[in-house]
Amino acid sequence: MSSPIGSKRNVKIFVLYLMQNVHIPLDYITLGEMVMHTDYVAYLDLAEAFHEMMDDGLIKAVDQNDKGEDCYIPTAKGICVAESMRRDLLPSILDESLATALRYLDFKKRGVKLSCRTEKRADGNGYDFRCSITEQGTTLMDVTLWVDSELRAERMAERFRSKPESVYRGITALLSGNVDYLLS
Secondary structure, three states: OOOOOOOHHHHHHHHHHHHHHHOOOEEHHHHHHHHHHOOOOOHHHHHHHHHHHHHOOOEEEEEEOOOOOEEEEEOHHHHHHHHHHHHHOOHHHHHHHHHHHHHHHHHHHHOEEEEEEEEEOOOOOOEEEEEEEEEOOEEEEEEEEEEOOHHHHHHHHHHHHHOHHHHHHHHHHHHHOOOHHHHO
16 A cells, blocks of 8 residues: 555545445546545555445445436444544545645535646845636636745745645635734
8 A cells, every 4th residue: 555544445445434424426437636635545456446346335336427427325334434433534634634635625616727837037125926726717716926945946836736725715814814913
């Protein structure tokens, strides 16, 4: 297993926990993308665990999406496994991952896309950090900042990816004057 979450058993617990708590049937592609956004499970580990969970009766197909692909939910047995064994995983990992999964599903439903990149300036004087948010083709935010180090840019990218809605609200509040106390 090459997943940061650890063993195949942990991968199964993690996936079952997320599936149980998003409360909607998921097709395999959406499940995979959702899990990949958490950064705790490698794709190949998910693929292997998924088929074993099907074989073990931990998940089942209940519906099909508009493309005719099967959608899955955890079975009663799968929910029991997730509930009884989730203590084997750090609560902070589960909480953070569930928030990431729910944000991913919301963004997918609304057609929101995030972009974040860092480029070294041609003159060698620092880096340009650029992040943007688009929703259904409309640019909601496009920000470029100069930063002095690649490490600082990486931290900014990590923060943006983990809480893009907070970054957007913060910038909007600052520019509209709704948080003047920060400027004094």
